[in-house]
Amino acid sequence: MGVEPSRAQLLDWRLALAHTLREQATDSWLDSARRTREDGLKSVNYLSMEFLPGRLLEDAAINLRLRDSVSASFDDLGVNFADVVAGEPDPALGNGGLGRLAACYLESMATLACPAHGYGLRYERGLFRQHFEDGRQVERPDEWLTSGDPFSLSRPATAYAVPFGGEVSDDDGGTAWRPETRLVAAAHDTPVIGYGGGWVNTLRLWSALPAADLLDLDRFSAGDFFGAAETETWARTLSRVLYPTDTTDLGRRLRLSQEHFLTSASVQDVLHRFLETQQDLRRLPEHAAIQMNDTHPALAGPELIRLLVDEHGVGFDTAADLAVQVLGYTNHTLLPEALEMWPVDLMRHLLPRHLQIIERLDQRVHAVHGSAADDVHLIEHGQVKMGELAVVTSHRVNGVSALHTDLVRRNLFPHLEALTPGRILNVTNGITPRRWLALANPALADLVTETIGPGWETDLDRLRELEPHAEDPNFLEAFGRTKHLAKHRLATWLDEEHGIELPVEALLDVQVKRLHEYKRQLLNILWTVSRWQRIKADPGADWVPRVKIFGGKAAPSYTAVKDIIRLINDVGAVINSDPETRERLRIIYPPNYNVTMAEKLIPAADLSEQISTAGMEASGTGNMKFALNGALTIGTLDGANVEIREEVGAENFFLFGLTADEVLARREQPGHARAAIEQSQPLQDVLQAIAEGTFSPEEPARYSGLVDHLWNSDWFLVASDFDAYNSSQELVDMSYRDPLRWQRMAVTNVARMGSFSSDRAVRHYMREIWNVPPAQ
Ligand code: GPV
Numbered sequence: 102m103g104v105e106p107s108r109a110q111l112l113d114w115r116l117a118l119a120h121t122l123r124e125q126a127t128d129s130w131l132d133s134a135r136r137t138r139e140d141g142l143k144s145v146n147y148l149s150m151e152f153l154p155g156r157l158l159e160d161a162a163i164n165l166r167l168r169d170s171v172s173a174s175f176d177d178l179g180v181n182f183a184d185v186v187a188g189e190p191d192p193a194l195g196n197g198g199l200g201r202l203a204a205c206y207l208e209s210m211a212t213l214a215c216p217a218h219g220y221g222l223r224y225e226r227g228l229f230r231q232h233f234e235d236g237r238q239v240e241r242p243d244e245w246l247t248s249g250d251p252f253s254l255s256r257p258a259t260a261y262a263v264p265f266g267g268e269v270s271d272d273d274g275g276t277a278w279r280p281e282t283r284l285v286a287a288a289h290d291t292p293v294i295g296y297g298g299g300w301v302n303t304l305r306l307w308s309a310l311p312a313a314d315l316l317d318l319d320r321f322s323a324g325d326f327f328g329a330a331e332t333e334t335w336a337r338t339l340s341r342v343l344y345p346t347d348t349t350d351l352g353r354r355l356r357l358s359q360e361h362f363l364t365s366a367s368v369q370d371v372l373h374r375f376l377e378t379q380q381d382l383r384r385l386p387e388h389a390a391i392q393m394n395d396t397h398p399a400l401a402g403p404e405l406i407r408l409l410v411d412e413h414g415v416g417f418d419t420a421a422d423l424a425v426q427v428l429g430y431t432n433h434t435l436l437p438e439a440l441e442m443w444p445v446d447l448m449r450h451l452l453p454r455h456l457q458i459i460e461r462l463d464q465r466v467h468a469v470h471g472s473a474a475d476d477v478h479l480i481e482h483g484q485v486k487m488g489e490l491a492v493v494t495s496h497r498v499n500g501v502s503a504l505h506t507d508l509v510r511r512n513l514f515p516h517l518e519a520l521t522p523g524r525i526l527n528v529t530n531g532i533t534p535r536r537w538l539a540l541a542n543p544a545l546a547d548l549v550t551e552t553i554g555p556g557w558e559t560d561l562d563r564l565r566e567l568e569p570h571a572e573d574p575n576f577l578e579a580f581g582r583t584k585h586l587a588k589h590r591l592a593t594w595l596d597e598e599h600g601i602e603l604p605v606e607a608l609l610d611v612q613v614k615r616l617h618e619y620k621r622q623l624l625n626i627l628w629t630v631s632r633w634q635r636i637k638a639d640p641g642a643d644w645v646p647r648v649k650i651f652g653g654k655a656a657p658s659y660t661a662v663k664d665i666i667r668l669i670n671d672v673g674a675v676i677n678s679d680p681e682t683r684e685r686l687r688i689i690y691p692p693n694y695n696v697t698m699a700e701k702l703i704p705a706a707d708l709s710e711q712i713s714t715a716g717m718e719a720s721g722t723g724n725m726k727f728a729l730n731g732a733l734t735i736g737t738l739d740g741a742n743v744e745i746r747e748e749v750g751a752e753n754f755f756l757f758g759l760t761a762d763e764v765l766a767r768r769e770q771p772g773h774a775r776a777a778i779e780q781s782q783p784l785q786d787v788l789q790a791i792a793e794g795t796f797s798p799e800e801p802a803r804y805s806g807l808v809d810h811l812w813n814s815d816w817f818l819v820a821s822d823f824d825a826y827n828s829s830q831e832l833v834d835m836s837y838r839d840p841l842r843w844q845r846m847a848v849t850n851v852a853r854m855g856s857f858s859s860d861r862a863v864r865h866y867m868r869e870i871w872n873v874p875p876a877q
Pocket of ligand 1 (some may be wrong): 347
């Protein structure tokens, strides 16, 4: 780094470490690319608007099997490794589960030697940083690049022009598109190191640059410096910020431009790499699979067809067939507000050629399937429907948990399932055990290795071998110590970073995830109020001390959940300062939840809150991380909870609440919320306290809207599930009072989490969707 070691700051050491680790990965990185190229291996191209990789350096050290020697080297230098990595920014290039899933899958693909590129956008500003002011969420920009991005390589020579706007003319035979502007997509590559370091893939993120001619030199010379840069500014805006919305409605022109920008640059790159070694584009499906992470990159079909037809002279039908063979689409939600649709007028304005191709694809579906396709419309009510577009341009469509896939088939795309039975399949999500056990929970990871030997890192089913030890009191005690260690680690961090005290002897009850009405953080905080009231009413009873931890961000425009954030903080302020209950109930809500915070919270948790309204959480992946780290789950029959419960056994899972079918039926009953509240004295007491301003004395009516909504509408069935949730929480207390029993349940959870490894999920994609064998 050009610095005397004696004068080096932590930042210098971190940059040096980044370069050293990248260098250690380079031979493998080049070899993997060379093998793929020279042996003509088929490779996967994973297109995603979001990636949440977490801090890179310690993960790289672990996967290169260098963590211990790196740490020892720093010891020799008198530098603390933990301090070096603690300064690393956490790239927040995503909102939540979808982005984190993409990162787990890239890591598993590298570990399994599945040749792959991740493709995304290099947002200059990631997801906003969250602060609280008077309990309210305040958003600040995320400046993750201020000390550079030392683990990545910028590749200015790898750049593509991405066209926008203009006109199409349809002269017989060929179609000519004369775009209005072209922006340049420039590549930044991050190595994705497989466990063991034997295979290294690439995460390629595009940043937007103006083409050289975008600066208006005439205007500039005339002194209009700002006006001269207008087009240039628009160009840079494209990769400036990540949209901070998550499974909610997006209606912005900039977002569609971003989606096209990602898709076009990536598909051009896929074709470019293919044509480096091959001539015949009809063989593209033998060499490339493209996976669309939800519909955000669903322009990949039309874009691939456009490039094949307009630039490479392939006929339309051949091009469309090739696209279907290459593409796959993963659906991550059923929420109607998250199913992307773009106004036809906007599409015509920005992407006239793509609109034309989509219209032809629509005609083709009807030509091929006749009246069986009467219900299929890629364009309807002046909107282009990206979900149906993604389905008809893919050979495989998958949901992300068994329940979710079933609902995708039955409720979301029944007409398309009927046209091509078998196209829709399930691949239940997974998580990487390298980050979510080896890195996040070294004490438990060491105990596992001591007990069953190494190898579980890449063969998570081996955790089953822990099960006989669940009867051994010595093992259970050692297991309990790892939980304690994680709690102490969390306590130190909470104290140092946030000045928050954590009572480590209490039951740690954690709900961390994006704020969403369907995820029902509201149910959790209402129950917490109820517990507080009952402790106060019966202070002599034997209450299990609990710490309720919340973490998560709300989309800046999602006011309904911003109220819930404020309520949690308001309730916390009152409860935490109540001397009567302080020792038995506490609320902690550290701001700015991200991957790094998850790595600290999840290993320390005793109880994992997975309490979404049944039928609404596509899968969940936090649920898997908690169980792998020995937390027990309290949850509904939703998403992957269903499969987690099947694996760990009903007796090791705290189930409550309406089922997905019951949810639909209940919503049909007029006045269901009122009826549920009137039947539940505890819930009435809670709502009354909130409505009276117990938690907002300076503004008693602050939550009257929220309470009113619960009585009169309650789409998410908080009231209907309240009593069941309460009973289940009482069972939690009962189980926790018997530490050996609790430990045994927790160990059983860990032991049976093997199938939730992202290695299992990725193998499934490789076999059933991508048709890519491992390269090693
Ligand atoms: I669509 N998900 C997300 O994080 N962002 C999105 O824009 C969409 C879906 C989530 C789902 O809500 C989770 O249930 C799921 O576990 C996750 O995607 C990964 O599949």
